[in-house]
Amino acid sequence: MKFAQRVEQLPPYLFAAISRLIEEKKSQGVDVISLGIGDPDLPTPxxxxxxxxxxxxxxxxxxxxxxxxxxxxxxxxxxxxxxxxxxxxxxxxxxxxxxxxxxxxxxxxxxxxxxxxxxxxxxxxxxxxxxxxxxxxxxxxxxxxxxxxxxxxxxxxxxxxxxxxxxxxxxxxxxxxxxxxxxxxxxxxxxxxxxxxxxxxxxxxxxxxxxxxxxxxxxxxxxxxxxxxxxxxxxxxxxxxxxxxxxxxxxxxxxxxxxxxxxxxxxxxxxxxxxxxxxxxxxxDPRDSITVHNKIYQIRRDKVLKVLRDLGLQVETPKASLYVWAKLPEGESNSGDYAAQLVEETGVVVTPGSSYGISGEGYIRISLTISDERLDEALSRLSEFASRK
Ligand SMILES: Cc1ncc(COP(=O)(O)O)c(C=O)c1O
CATH class of the missing domain: 3.40.640.10 (Type I PLP-dependent aspartate aminotransferase-like (Major domain))
Incomplete structure (x- = not known):
């Protein structure tokens, strides 16, 4: 079977190395928490x-x-x-x-x-x-x-x-x-x-x-x-x-x-x-549900910003979207390596900025679409990681 060039040309899945690491950690019994996916956890009203x-x-x-x-x-x-x-x-x-x-x-x-x-x-x-x-x-x-x-x-x-x-x-x-x-x-x-x-x-x-x-x-x-x-x-x-x-x-x-x-x-x-x-x-319908959801995301955003800043990442406060985009700390330049290090040390998954193109290198993306309980757990692991560094 010979596939069409458009299929052959599809770029490799850039998250592949981290996905392998996630699977490895899960098989070792690590409770992996993903802050990688931009899919609202809150139900449809x-x-x-x-x-x-x-x-x-x-x-x-x-x-x-x-x-x-x-x-x-x-x-x-x-x-x-x-x-x-x-x-x-x-x-x-x-x-x-x-x-x-x-x-x-x-x-x-x-x-x-x-x-x-x-x-x-x-x-x-x-x-x-x-x-x-x-x-x-x-x-x-x-x-x-x-x-x-x-x-x-x-x-x-x-x-x-x-x-x-x-x-x-x-x-x-x-x-x-x-x-x-x-x-x-x-x-x-x-x-x-x-x-x-x-x-x-x-x-x-x-x-x-x-x-x-x-x-x-x-x-x-x-x-x-x-x-x-x-x-x-x-x-x-x-x-x-x-x-x-x-x-x-x-x-x-x-x-x-x-x-x-x-x-x-x-x-x-x-x-x-x-x-x-x-x-x-x-x-x-009135915008009530939008207002309620945005308040929840905003509280999550603020918690994430605090912990990332403690970790030494430079981050602007986003006015919109489901994401926090953060610059790697001094001395770190490879977002894939940094994300892999976070999975290895904390079981927390973030998206390397390089997955979105070369100009995203040096950054990571954190998604706010995870339950408050799981987010708190992820952030406490990241804080602990920061205090060890
Ligand atoms: C920038 C952007 N555009 C479009 C979409 C697609 O959204 P949907 O197909 O659910 O409308 C996404 C999904 O994450 C997105 O991030």
């Missing part, structure tokens, strides 16, 4: 689950859905964007439902990228942008994110020849893995840049509503002229603790939404309708 239960009994919902999503779902997304971002969207042309934003992100390059074309991706970053570009036959150029620039790309430094071949610039704020947030001024600059270079901006707003200290994350569509050159991926996964239900949306430029819908409709048959109904309930 009851009223949303009750809505799924109710709509699962509707016979209409037992049939194939449409790829673009129920009109009611798209109208609810339009209401959400209007109330939350003051952005007006046409439900019939500017919104499509997705089976999680990962699905839309993975399909978008099929609409834009031909062999030889380039995606501009920010590094460190969510790996799907690059892999989906490779699947479409294109290649990715990494635009570094650096702490000194607040983890924002410097668009002025991108090579002119690269720009000529580029079709998409991927952005993601609040950012995974750095937790950085974008200013509206940055989005304005990016939209102007996209207009002058005729490049689509695909903004990933998956962490829009996981925010702390009264911070409110903007949508890129709040910028004048954004709809000419941008689409945005938004998701119910992190906002409503709904990662398991797989529902999200792409919104923005009508031609892009049309192309994405056409590609998608040849690949999938949309999101189960009862889940779309459940999502309507989630989006139409």
């Amino acid at each position: 009851n009223h949303i689950l009750e809505s799924l239960n109710k709509y699962s009994f509707v016979p209409e919902n037992h049939r194939y859905p449409e790829s673009e999503g129920l009109p009611e779902f798209r109208e609810a997304v339009a209401r959400w964007y209007s109330n939350r971002h003051n952005v007006i969207l046409d439900p019939s042309t500017e919104i499509v439902s997705l089976i999680g934003s990962k699905e839309g992100i993975a399909h978008l390059p099929l609409c834009f990228i031909d062999p030889g074309d380039i995606s501009l991706i920010t590094d460190p970053g969510y790996p799907v942008y690059e892999i989906a570009t490779m699947f479409a036959g294109g290649s990715s150029i990494r635009v570094p994110l650096e702490e000194k620039n607040g983890w924002m790309p410097d668009l002025k430094t991108i090579d002119k020849d690269v720009i000529k071949k580029s079709k998409i610039l991927w952005l993601n704020y609040p950012n995974n893995p750095t937790g950085a947030v974008a200013t509206k001024a940055f989005f304005e600059e990016a939209i102007e840049w996209a207009h002058s270079n005729d490049i689509l901006i695909a903004h990933d707003l998956a962490y829009a509503d996981v925010t702390f200290d009264d911070y409110v994350a903007p949508s890129i569509l709040e910028i004048n002229g954004a709809k000419d050159v941008a689409i945005e991926f938004n998701s119910l996964s992190k906002t409503f603790n709904m990662t398991g239900w797989r529902i999200a949306m792409a919104v923005g430029n009508a031609d892009v939404i049309d192309a994405l819908t056409r590609v998608k409709s040849n690949m999938d048959s949309g999101v189960p309708q009862a889940i779309q109904q459940m999502a309507i309930t989630a989006m139409d």
Whole structure:
């Protein structure tokens, strides 16, 4: 059997060495605690689950859905964007439902990228942008994110020849893995840049509503002229603790939404309708559950910050996302080695920054999606490790 090049080209699983170490530790009876995964531990709120239960009994919902999503779902997304971002969207042309934003992100390059074309991706970053570009036959150029620039790309430094071949610039704020947030001024600059270079901006707003200290994350569509050159991926996964239900949306430029819908409709048959109904309930309800969840994450964030600082790691206080991004202590430079050392000495797993790209080297990512009890146990082990050093 000979596999296609796109499979042969898939990068090795960067977490592999640590995974082996985790298995080894578990087989030795060590109680391993993972702070590596960004998947909310808190359940989907009851009223949303009750809505799924109710709509699962509707016979209409037992049939194939449409790829673009129920009109009611798209109208609810339009209401959400209007109330939350003051952005007006046409439900019939500017919104499509997705089976999680990962699905839309993975399909978008099929609409834009031909062999030889380039995606501009920010590094460190969510790996799907690059892999989906490779699947479409294109290649990715990494635009570094650096702490000194607040983890924002410097668009002025991108090579002119690269720009000529580029079709998409991927952005993601609040950012995974750095937790950085974008200013509206940055989005304005990016939209102007996209207009002058005729490049689509695909903004990933998956962490829009996981925010702390009264911070409110903007949508890129709040910028004048954004709809000419941008689409945005938004998701119910992190906002409503709904990662398991797989529902999200792409919104923005009508031609892009049309192309994405056409590609998608040849690949999938949309999101189960009862889940779309459940999502309507989630989006139409008051923001109480979001506020409650964010308070829990914020308390966890503050506990993590304290212990990391005791360990000698330099860390900014993130305003959003499910992650704390920390610079390795003086004398340590390899994030994989440092993460392996933590597993070895404490049984606590963190993600090496290098897993997200070369510019992530020298950092680790800690996720806040673990129960308070397990987090406290992990932090007490890390504190003890710090006191031994
Ligand atoms: C930056 C980013 N974008 C998109 C996703 C995908 O989220 P979903 O497919 O659950 O909407 C994730 C998931 O962790 C993510 O971190």
